[in-house]
Amino acid sequence: MQVITCMMGRVPGEIDAVFKALADRTRRYLLDSLHEQNGQTLGELCERLDMARQSATQHLAVLEAANLVTTVRQGRRKLHYLNPVPLHEIQERWIDKFERPRLRALSAVKHRAEEYAMTEKPSFVYVTYIRSSADSVWRALTDADLTAEYWGHSNVSDWNVGSRWEHVRTDGSGTVDVAGTVLEAEPPRRLVMTFAGPNEQHPDGPSRVTFDVEPHADIVRLTVTHENLTDPEDLASVSAGWPAVLANLKSLLETGHVMPQAPWDMHADLRAAEMAKNG
Secondary structure (H helix, E strand, O other), rough: OOOOOOOOOOOHHHHHHHHHHOOHHHHHHHHHHHHHHOOOOOHHHHHHHOOOOOHHHHHHHHHHHHHOOHHHHOEEEEEEEOOHHHHHHHHHHHHHHHHHHHHHHHHHHHHHOOOOOOOOOOOEEEEEEEOOHHHHHHHHHHHHHHHHHHOOEEEOOOOOOEEEEEEEEEOOOEEEEEEEEEEEEEEOOEEEEEEEEOOOOOOOEEEEEEEEEEOOOOOEEEEEEEOOOOOHHHHHHHHHHHHHHHHHHHHHHHHHOOOOOOHHHHHHHHHHHHHOOOO
């Protein structure tokens, strides 16, 4: 999966909101439930945790305010997803720099000792707010020159339903690292496409990326949903990737400039592994 990332620093109020949300045992149970099975409705969460809807709604509101949970509508259903980014930022700030070698060793032992069993394909959801218009965000997602500026690849397509799209390197090689088919295109609100390496073949088909663009006054809420991921390695890759890409997009639209350093360079090992797959 060709997506790589950085972690943006959180302001004190946001950090306080995360710790407040985590301080309650019931809210931790909700996060555990979403970690076990992501993308649940309110009713499913209540049933799994034997909780009243009103109580669950109040706790979920606190988790959403802390950006630990995000929601995506699919028809009449409102699905709740765990957003791991704030937790990862806390880990990087207070744990990784001091304990990374030891914790990685313990984690490796733990993963070898446990048998991994997954009942559903993993999914990733990321939400960001951009001071821009829906039309500008849509153009940033679909214009080959703009994507080359903030993503390091050109997204090339006519963006009609059924058309092929390609994620092409900008180094002059013409190498396509990701390709797929446009499944839905409703400018400037919604874009859905398949997403896979050009040589990847999966029994259950390629993964699927959805961009939902929701304007509100002078800002836009952009939700990226990446579904039907193959395994935890793919989930780790996109979890490291989308925040970096979207941070650069946000910077470009709000300031006219991309970030001073490429965000994905913070995860150069993941990026190099993905690029190597396609030569």
